[in-house]
Amino acid sequence: MTMSPSNSDRPPNNLVHLPPNTRRVREAAAAWxxxxxxxxSEQQMSELKTxxxxxxxxxxxxxxxxxxxxxFDALSELAEILPLKTESERTNRFAMAxxxxxxxxxxxxxxxxxxxxxxxxxxxxxxxxxxxxxxxxQSISAADSTRTLHTDVGQHLTAKMPDGSSISLNTNTTLTVxxxxxxxLVILERGEASFSVAHDTARxxxxxxxxxxxxxxxxxxxVRRETGPNVRVTVTEGVVKVIxxxxxxxxxxxxxxxxxxxxxxxxxxxxxxxxxxxxxxQAWQRGVLIYQGETLEDVIADVSRYTAVRFEIEDxxxxxxxxxxxxxxxDVDGLLLALRGLSASSxxxxxx
Amino acid sequence: xxxxxxxxxxxxxxxxxxxxxxxxxxxxxxxxxKEIADYMGLSESTVQKHIAKGMVMCTEYLEAQQAAAAETxxxxxxxxxxxxxxxxx
Numbered sequence: 001m002t003m004s005p006s007n008s009d010r011p012p013n014n015l016v017h018l019p020p021n022t023r024r025v026r027e028a029a030a031a032w033x034x035x036x037x038x039x040x041s042e043q044q045m046s047e048l049k050t051x052x053x054x055x056x057x058x059x060x061x062x063x064x065x066x067x068x069x070x071x072f073d074a075l076s077e078l079a080e081i082l083p084l085k086t087e088s089e090r091t092n093r094f095a096m097a098x099x100x101x102x103x104x105x106x107x108x109x110x111x112x113x114x115x116x117x118x119x120x121x122x123x124x125x126x127x128x129x130x131x132x133x134x135x136x137x138q139s140i141s142a143a144d145s146t147r148t149l150h151t152d153v154g155q156h157l158t159a160k161m162p163d164g165s166s167i168s169l170n171t172n173t174t175l176t177v178x179x180x181x182x183x184x185l186v187i188l189e190r191g192e193a194s195f196s197v198a199h200d201t202a203r204x205x206x207x208x209x210x211x212x213x214x215x216x217x218x219x220x221x222x223v224r225r226e227t228g229p230n231v232r233v234t235v236t237e238g239v240v241k242v243i244x245x246x247x248x249x250x251x252x253x254x255x256x257x258x259x260x261x262x263x264x265x266x267x268x269x270x271x272x273x274x275x276x277x278x279x280x281x282q283a284w285q286r287g288v289l290i291y292q293g294e295t296l297e298d299v300i301a302d303v304s305r306y307t308a309v310r311f312e313i314e315d316x317x318x319x320x321x322x323x324x325x326x327x328x329x330x331d332v333d334g335l336l337l338a339l340r341g342l343s344a345s346s347x348x349x350x351x352x
Numbered sequence: 353x354x355x356x357x358x359x360x361x362x363x364x365x366x367x368x369x370x371x372x373x374x375x376x377x378x379x380x381x382x383x384x385x386k387e388i389a390d391y392m393g394l395s396e397s398t399v400q401k402h403i404a405k406g407m408v409m410c411t412e413y414l415e416a417q418q419a420a421a422a423e424t425x426x427x428x429x430x431x432x433x434x435x436x437x438x439x440x441x
Contacts, residue, residue: 030404068411072379
């Protein structure tokens with residue numbers, strides 16, 4: 001079997017007393033580990049036995065490499081955040097996986113913090129409400145022209161619309177869907193939702209968030225109501241138009257793919273966001289929160305939207321610390337554990 | 353524990369590009385040698401070499417980090433490999 005790594009690495013008899021080349025032995029051992037994991041033939045097994053018997057260092061190297069191999073299994077968590085997709089997307093996706101590793105590492109360099117990945121320990125269902133692994137899909141029939149959708153804290157819901165559009169509701173969100181001949185209207189009463197809009201030039205798709213209307217024809221975007229009148233619009237595909245209340249006498253704001261608009265009471269700001277941040281902004285749909293250098297204060301405020309647990313930062317000096325990492329919604333224990341490293345006082349961030 | 357994860361990420365980042373790709377496809381996405389070979393347009397034996405080299409370089413990186421931290425932090429006993437335990441049965 002050509003895949004067996006042993007042939008070139010079995011020391012010839014006349015060289016057996018030379019000190020082993022550690023790296024080369026380790027590479028052979030690691031290759032054996034790959035073979036072991038994928039399954040080996042009888043012949044390969046006997047080759048492995050021969051290789052192990054040839055030198056005590058081989059056995060030690062195999063054990064060492066196997067331990068390291070297991071340790072790196074932790075990286076598989078990243079696959080959930082950045083799934084490999086279709087053939088055409090694969091180059092892009094690959095770059096993003098690299099970016100994620102870089103982002104996690106850079107965030108931690110700044111603060112020495114990352115939010116714990118899935119932990120084995122249980123969480124108290126009374127205080128944390130994990131998102132469903134497969135959010136239930138609801139469908140609205142054509143006759144059902146007006147309908148209200150709602151999620152509680154920690155819940156997540158995706159609804160299919162009769163026109164082929166779909167709406168995902170994030171935690172603690174209420175919205176009303178009103179479809180008519182003239183328009184497809186969604187009134188976002190509270191919270192945050194993402195919209196994947198089917199193309200229909202005759203009936204614009206409008207999301208009303210307070211006094212603002214976000215209008216799209218065929219696109220993917222996210223609307224979030226902030227505290228007070230503020231609205232945050234992130235666009236993944238296409239273009240949306242944000243129409244302010246008439247008395248504001250402001251020009252419509254166009255938000256394009258890859259942009260994030262913060263519409264405040266007195267001003268609107270549009271900024272370009274890089275693809276990894278755009279992805280982070282949509283990550284809630286997969287039950288994951290991604291932070292890339294936001295302040296602790298902002299992160300705590302954001303996480304609070306997903307749980308009934310109340311947080312209090314006792315040590316003011318850490319409010320502006322920049323943090324980064326990946327956090328699974330519902331894993332409040334993991335978050336607290338990770339945050340404890342931030343301050344000398346382990347109770348600096350305390351769940352109430 | 354969180355530092356440990358970041359250390360793993362940094363170790364991977366230090367790898368040469370082809371090596372890193374093969375390694376990430378294996379350990380992050382759990383692809384087989386065959387799948388990685390098709391994906392990257394390489395032979396299976398080259399993929400195996402990249403993965404093995406990646407594993408060794410990552411180990412060396414971690415050892416260098418550990419040696420640097422050794423003066424201040426006592427090392428914990430690591431659990432024995434699950435893979436080897438499984439194969440031993």
